[in-house]
Amino acid sequence: xxxxxxxxxxxxxxxxxxxxxxxxxxxxxxxxxxxxxxxxxxxxxxxxxxxxxxxxxxxxxxxxxxxxxxxxxxxxxxxxxxxxxxxxxxxxxxxxxxxxxxxxxxxxxxxxxxxxxxxxxxxxxxxxxxx
Amino acid sequence: xxxxxxxxxxxxxxxxxxxxxxxxxxxxxxxxxxxxxxxxxxxxxxxxxxxxxxxxxxxxxxxxxxxxxxxxxxxxxxxxxxxxxxxxxxxxxxxxxxxxxxxxxxxxxxxxxxxxxxxxxxxxxxxxxxxxxxxxxxxxxxxxxxxxxxxxxxxxxxxxxxxxxxxxxxxxxxxxxxxxxxxxxxxxxxxxxxxxxxxxxxxxxxxxxxxxxxxxxxxxxxxxxxxxxxxxxxxxxxxxxxxxxxxxxxxxxxxxxxxxxxxxxxxxxxxxxxxxxxxxxxxxxxxxxxxxxxxxxxxxxxxxxxxxxxxxxxxxxxxxxxxxxxxxxxxxxxxxxxxxxxxxxxxxxxxxxxxxxxxxxxxxxxxxxxxxxxxxxxxxxxxxxxxxxxxxxxxxxxxxxxxxxxxxxxxxxxxxxxx
Numbered sequence: 001x002x003x004x005x006x007x008x009x010x011x012x013x014x015x016x017x018x019x020x021x022x023x024x025x026x027x028x029x030x031x032x033x034x035x036x037x038x039x040x041x042x043x044x045x046x047x048x049x050x051x052x053x054x055x056x057x058x059x060x061x062x063x064x065x066x067x068x069x070x071x072x073x074x075x076x077x078x079x080x081x082x083x084x085x086x087x088x089x090x091x092x093x094x095x096x097x098x099x100x101x102x103x104x105x106x107x108x109x110x111x112x113x114x115x116x117x118x119x120x121x122x123x124x125x126x127x128x129x130x131x
Numbered sequence: 132x133x134x135x136x137x138x139x140x141x142x143x144x145x146x147x148x149x150x151x152x153x154x155x156x157x158x159x160x161x162x163x164x165x166x167x168x169x170x171x172x173x174x175x176x177x178x179x180x181x182x183x184x185x186x187x188x189x190x191x192x193x194x195x196x197x198x199x200x201x202x203x204x205x206x207x208x209x210x211x212x213x214x215x216x217x218x219x220x221x222x223x224x225x226x227x228x229x230x231x232x233x234x235x236x237x238x239x240x241x242x243x244x245x246x247x248x249x250x251x252x253x254x255x256x257x258x259x260x261x262x263x264x265x266x267x268x269x270x271x272x273x274x275x276x277x278x279x280x281x282x283x284x285x286x287x288x289x290x291x292x293x294x295x296x297x298x299x300x301x302x303x304x305x306x307x308x309x310x311x312x313x314x315x316x317x318x319x320x321x322x323x324x325x326x327x328x329x330x331x332x333x334x335x336x337x338x339x340x341x342x343x344x345x346x347x348x349x350x351x352x353x354x355x356x357x358x359x360x361x362x363x364x365x366x367x368x369x370x371x372x373x374x375x376x377x378x379x380x381x382x383x384x385x386x387x388x389x390x391x392x393x394x395x396x397x398x399x400x401x402x403x404x405x406x407x408x409x410x411x412x413x414x415x416x417x418x419x420x421x422x423x424x425x426x427x428x429x430x431x432x433x434x435x436x437x438x439x440x441x442x443x444x445x446x447x448x449x450x451x452x453x454x455x456x457x458x459x460x461x462x463x464x465x466x467x468x469x470x471x472x473x474x475x476x477x478x479x480x481x482x483x484x485x486x487x488x489x490x491x492x493x494x495x496x497x498x499x500x501x502x503x504x505x506x507x508x509x510x511x512x513x514x515x516x517x518x519x520x521x522x523x524x525x526x527x528x529x530x531x532x533x534x535x536x537x538x539x540x541x542x543x544x545x546x547x548x549x550x
Contacts, residue, residue, distance in 0.1 A: 045281075
């Protein structure tokens with residue numbers, strides 16, 4: 001079964017991330033790179049992407065004549081997806097354990113960040129036999 | 132365009148021989164991972180040489196010979212490496228000459244031993260499935276990865292870790308001891324069942340090719356049955372697969388949406404497959420060793436033999452589920468039993484049985500409990516409660532077509548309530 005692990009942060013968290021020291025940034029980047037490598041070695045990796053900064057985000061709706069109407073002014077509290085992993089595992093518990101690992105990525109001062117990771121099942125195109 | 136039939140026949144031959152050759156090579160050289168690589172190389176050599184030179188007289192012997200030569204090269208270089216590292220020279224003496232390797236074509240049992248190895252209880256289900264499809268099914272890593280919708284590198288890693296587990300657990304290449312054989316066979320059958328289920332569960336449309344997994348599971352079940360013709364549970368599993376797969380064409384709309392059993396166009400069911408499944412089951416049941424696969428096959432047969440949904444022999448299905456419930460602690464069996472009881476004794480009886488299941492932690496977050504309850508509430512005439520349960524089930528399912536189906540049921544009832 002496939003799960004998506006979503007890493008989100010609000011605007012102020014993104015801004016504070018931008019002010020981390022070089023060492024803290026390097027430790028975080030190395031951790032993330034290694035985490036993805038481990039997922040591959042464990043045979044559970046499906047996909048991962050990192051996303052652009054909130055400043056680049058726009059909410060698009062169909063306006064008059066179907067033309068895009070965009071809005072980029074967001075409240076402080078809005079959570080932005082920073083990146084995600086999709087994994088293929090045996091059970092929800094295995095997905096939670098993997099999410100906890102990435103949640104412990106080093107944050108400010110190199111301490112485990114304990115970032116919230118949202119874990120959700122990826123819907124499959126099928127259902128089981130029910131037996 | 133080339134004609135497909137000779138190519139397909141050629142491919143079938145190679146895939147049938149692959150596990151026998153792998154079994155023979157592992158038996159000689161004792162190492163799974165390099166043996167598998169060697170056999171892959173031999174298969175590639177066959178695929179390039181045979182179309183030009185013709186199929187050799189003893190294709191199995193040819194493949195074993197080529198794979199053994201590769202294996203000998205591997206051991207030679209490994210022992211040379213070890214010699215360099217440890218200055219131990221004796222290793223090379225263990226090496227049998229390729230010419231000494233005969234090609235006994237009767238060693239069919241190797242396929243079975245290989246299957247026992249790939250379905251070893253030390254492996255997780257997904258590892259056992261991947262390894263079985265690769266080593267016994269002869270599918271490429273890319274094909275398996277595609278079937279499970281994961282990157283090829285991920286599947287390669289999963290297979291390689293499975294082989295590593297076999298190596299580090301010291302699992303020998305031999306038939307399980309008599310006292311654990313039944314238990315081990317049950318694991319093998321369960322892995323084949325899971326492979327079938329992966330394929331069966333595929334929706335139509337872009338994922339149609341997952342159906343190949345059902346075909347593959349049936350092919351493997353046939354192999355096991357040919358190797359152990361006297362075991363009624365193997366026959367039961369194959370019958371269950373045939374009788375279930377027979378409904379494939381009617382199970383979904385062309386867009387991939389679910390069509391429930393009672394609304395399926397039964398003229399689309401595969402009569403020949405039903406006949407084969409029924410015949411297999413009829414031969415197995417009198418053997419007396421009734422097991423869960425035979426019972427599930429019998430239930431599938433009762434459904435398949437009803438010309439219309441209304442003709443279904445529900446009392447017989449209920450009796451079969453009662454037997455099955457006594458044999459298995461599976462909560463899904465208990466749910467299906469409740470449906471059968473509702474069909475025989477009315478929805479109130481079914482709902483009463485569901486109440487008894489409500490505390491089962493294995494069902495607490497499962498959508499099917501809500502889905503069955505919704506269905507029975509609808510039959511009992513409690514429309515608003517049924518709508519609520521259909522929606523609850525939709526929020527819990529992990530399948531997109533199933534969610535669409537459940538929401539459509541809720542919407543249908545909600546529209547009725549307005550009129």
